[in-house]
Amino acid sequence: xxxxxxxxxxxSFTKYSKGLRQETTQVIHNLNVSISKGEIVAVVxxxxxxxxxxxxxxxxxxxxNASVKGRILYDGQELTEHRKAELRGTEIVIVxxxxxxxxxxxxxxxxxxxxxxxxxxxxVQKNIFEKYKLKPxxxxxxxxxxxGGMARRVLLSMAVVSEANVVIADxxxxxxxxxxxxxxxxxxxxxxxxxxxxxLITHDIEFALKTADKIAVFYAGTTVEVAPVxxxxxxxxxxxxxxxxxLWRALxxxxxxxxxxxxxxADHLPKGCPFAxxxxxxxxxxxxxxxxxxxxxxxxxxxxxAT
Amino acid sequence: MQLEAIDMGFGYKKNSWIFRHVHMNVRKGEIVGLVGxxxxxxxxxxxxxxxxxxxLEGVVRLNGLPLPSKGYHPVQLVFQHPEKAVNPKWRxxxxxxxxxxxxxxxxxxxxxxxxxxxxxxxxLSGGELQRFCVARALGPSTQFLIADEMTTMLDSITQAQIWxxxxxxxxxxxxxxxxxxxEAHLLSRICSxxxxxxxx
Numbered sequence: 001x002x003x004x005x006x007x008x009x010x011x012s013f014t015k016y017s018k019g020l021r022q023e024t025t026q027v028i029h030n031l032n033v034s035i036s037k038g039e040i041v042a043v044v045x046x047x048x049x050x051x052x053x054x055x056x057x058x059x060x061x062x063x064x065n066a067s068v069k070g071r072i073l074y075d076g077q078e079l080t081e082h083r084k085a086e087l088r089g090t091e092i093v094i095v096x097x098x099x100x101x102x103x104x105x106x107x108x109x110x111x112x113x114x115x116x117x118x119x120x121x122x123x124v125q126k127n128i129f130e131k132y133k134l135k136p137x138x139x140x141x142x143x144x145x146x147x148g149g150m151a152r153r154v155l156l157s158m159a160v161v162s163e164a165n166v167v168i169a170d171x172x173x174x175x176x177x178x179x180x181x182x183x184x185x186x187x188x189x190x191x192x193x194x195x196x197x198x199x200l201i202t203h204d205i206e207f208a209l210k211t212a213d214k215i216a217v218f219y220a221g222t223t224v225e226v227a228p229v230x231x232x233x234x235x236x237x238x239x240x241x242x243x244x245x246x247l248w249r250a251l252x253x254x255x256x257x258x259x260x261x262x263x264x265x266a267d268h269l270p271k272g273c274p275f276a277x278x279x280x281x282x283x284x285x286x287x288x289x290x291x292x293x294x295x296x297x298x299x300x301x302x303x304x305x306a307t
Numbered sequence: 308m309q310l311e312a313i314d315m316g317f318g319y320k321k322n323s324w325i326f327r328h329v330h331m332n333v334r335k336g337e338i339v340g341l342v343g344x345x346x347x348x349x350x351x352x353x354x355x356x357x358x359x360x361x362x363l364e365g366v367v368r369l370n371g372l373p374l375p376s377k378g379y380h381p382v383q384l385v386f387q388h389p390e391k392a393v394n395p396k397w398r399x400x401x402x403x404x405x406x407x408x409x410x411x412x413x414x415x416x417x418x419x420x421x422x423x424x425x426x427x428x429x430x431l432s433g434g435e436l437q438r439f440c441v442a443r444a445l446g447p448s449t450q451f452l453i454a455d456e457m458t459t460m461l462d463s464i465t466q467a468q469i470w471x472x473x474x475x476x477x478x479x480x481x482x483x484x485x486x487x488x489x490e491a492h493l494l495s496r497i498c499s500x501x502x503x504x505x506x507x
Contacts, residue, residue: 046462048432149345258467262418
């Protein structure tokens, strides 16, 4: 059974356009993802595709003008707002994207120790700092005294020491050097091996491929494909969706060739497949309605012409 | 024609140097990678080369002369976090035209939609903002570009899109580029030479 299951999730925001007139923009559409015990799922996609919102929806920390539809199940039971508030920080934790999430008035050492749930907090914290190459002096510093990479390592260590059932890491890698990224890969794997379900939200496909078991590809607010890691190889022949193929081929170690255009903004989505305006295989049918999810070769895809 | 740092040193506190005795240069038309562990001063070096900080020791020379103190700066820096490099109280159009007037062709190549120009910075994502920051830095008087983790936050398609435009422009204008990045694959793809900051 999946530890975390997201069914048909949609998120929209209400904002004032002019005076008292309100308008609603839907930013996540009919999204389905599930993560099992011991599994690492990477959610990849461009910035602005709604990846972070997904994390915030699971934790119940969306802003007040957001409305959420669909269901989120945790251990088979529905996650209500009340349960989210109860579980976040203990059973469900996040490694936030922004380093501004650290408490600015609390020293780093004690901040990390508050996340430890088992054993001697100080010892656990010292141990993890050593692993992430954070010098002992860092314990006594305040968040504003850290460099970007250091703050990121502190956030990462807080999630790792919590040993929560569900760990959601929102862009954990930017600004880290290769050694620390390697260490992070090992930590996430260890968390999963100890029975956690891990969701990695990242735009860094390379990191996702090294760490995760399967990859969910996000585009304009929905998953266009969920594929096992092994499908990302060669020229991307095994991939199902044209967007995934384009992402893979644009990597500097592959062809480094971009496709034209840009992801549509949430309030200017085309009626049909959101990728159709940039897709070279798009036909008239693609712009009629958003393609349904279908399973092909052990992966999910939303494309009429996927093979 | 080159941008060079001569015996440069910098630190924020007395007797605590981030780096000292740094000698490095980027020639016109050359694409150089700057690598090193985080916290060793790569960004600081970029800021000094583009005139945002003054070195405590040594000098920066552009074609043998000191950096100009007014007008459009010939050394442009593109930051890692575009959301911190744009004025939140300006619309995108004003931000784009701060230094020069980019033509439609450039905007199209960078994938900037006309509709985005009316928006405020907080209505666009990091990837969308970074396209504006790149367009803004590519004015006709730019001789050197410092790309400080310019595409680290972006997906691979946007990364390739932006670099294609920048490399194209660099070739056409014989512009020099210093690429600060952790991504080995990207560096080996675009750079002709690498500098390790811990060894200069």
